[in-house]
Amino acid sequence: MPRRTARIRRRASGTLAALLAAVVVATGTPAAAAPTARSLGYGPLALAPSSPGDEGGSKNLRDTLEAVSKGHIEAKAKLDNSVKRQAALTAELAKVEVRLTELNAVVAEVAVESYRLGRLSAVATLLNSASPEAFLERAAGLEVMAQRDDKQLRALTEAREEATRAKAAIDNEVREQQKQLAVIAKRKTDAERALAAVGGKSSTGFVAANSPAAKPAPKNSDGSWPKESCTINDPTTTGCITPRTLHAMNQAQAAGYKRYVSCHRPSGGGEHPKGRACDFASATSGFKDADATGGDRTYGNNLAAYYVKNASSLGVLYVIWYRQIWMPGTGWRSYSGGGSPAGDHTNHVHLSMV
Structure with a gap:
């Protein structure tokens, strides 16, 4: 009798685990579980309802934007x-x-x-x-x-x-x-x-005069940015990021922007595989497959404005948020990433670093 009871318990436990796993796969979060510090903050085990996907736009566009932004920053220095x-x-x-x-x-x-x-x-x-x-x-x-x-x-x-x-x-x-x-x-x-090839026109963008000032990242004596590679453990994933990217993320956290963030991705285009980009979810529960509204959108607006204000002191390459992109030299321009909340960046703020 005791052996039979044990078998029944094991079967019940396995069935319950399978049901919970199915719920996690379907929704991205444990069933009936309140958000935890890990699910809302960054960390290797952080959970998010969905991935933000690629940076949007074609590879050629992303490569061009990276080249022109870096060229501008170097020339300005x-x-x-x-x-x-x-x-x-x-x-x-x-x-x-x-x-x-x-x-x-x-x-x-x-x-x-x-x-x-x-x-x-x-x-x-x-x-x-x-x-x-x-x-x-x-x-x-x-x-x-x-x-x-x-x-x-x-x-x-x-x-x-x-x-x-x-x-x-x-x-x-x-x-x-x-x-x-x-x-x-x-x-x-x-x-x-x-x-302009993808409909990008001048836009009002996101500006906040009261955005806090970030602590500047280290520069060379001539004002240029030191060359960095993906050498720091990424606290948001199991990958790596550059020291400057980590600094920019930590500065945003210190300024109060503590919602879910994911940085390194091993594949895809853009800066993520290089450890020079992070995606900041606008919703408290992570990357939602929907446009941000209300307080979530305000959060994204303020975070985007924060990085723009501190771009020269942190080493920001470009910022994408809510169908708009900011680059040094051009300011805010309209930006289309394919029509989805992830591609159009209406559910997360994308940050690329030098």
């Missing part, structure tokens, strides 16, 4: 760095010009004195010495004067050469800035052309 160098050179030139003015005045006095006394007057002065001691004293004085005059003349020559070099360096920086501005303009044109 070079432009900003050149502007800083020009400012430093201009300040240096100003100091040199002040020094030139002072040296010109000193050399002018030397010239007046030489004209008044004449270079031959030194010989006469020595010959007219009353004693050997006076001769030596006057000779020493004349040597000091000559050294002083030569020093002033050399200093004036060096200052003029320094000013010439500074002016040439400033001219080079101006040419560099013109070059990078041309690159930025071309990148913008390329992006607009690519988006």
Whole structure:
């Protein structure tokens, strides 16, 4: 009797487990289970009702958007760095010009004195010495004067050469800035052309003046972004992400955006397989197969605006939310991803990083 009871219990337990598994497959969440911290936050075991799918658009479009955004960001960093160098050179030139003015005045006095006394007057002065001691004293004085005059003349020559070099360096920086501005303009044109092919037009986008400021990610000394690879364990999946992507995600969490997020995907196009992209669900329960409305849409609006505001300090490549895409250089543009909530990004905010 006890063995029979045990078999019945095992069968019942197996049947119940199978029913629960079927419910999880059908709905994506355990039956009659309240959302847990893991199901709402990120973590390797986090649950979500459905996957956000691909980034939307064709592979060619995604590759183009990645290239133009990176090109813009790199050119902007070079432009900003050149502007800083020009400012430093201009300040240096100003100091040199002040020094030139002072040296010109000193050399002018030397010239007046030489004209008044004449270079031959030194010989006469020595010959007219009353004693050997006076001769030596006057000779020493004349040597000091000559050294002083030569020093002033050399200093004036060096200052003029320094000013010439500074002016040439400033001219080079101006040419560099013109070059990078041309690159930025071309990148913008390329992006607009690519988006126009899929109906992308200028849009109002999502802006929030009160978005909190994020802690900046580390940059190189010249203002460019360090090259990073997929080396950090992704806390949202079993994959990997870049350090900069992790930083951007953590900053959003610190700012209060703590709903479900998924980053690395082993396959597909775009930045996800590279560990440089994350999808932030707008709903508290995860990725719903429906357009966000009400508070969910407000959450997505604010999160998208947060990343746009902090784009330059975090290293944001582009943001997609609710049929619109933001890229540096173009701002918000309309964006169609195929008509589904996942493709059109109406159920999640997509973030791509440099």
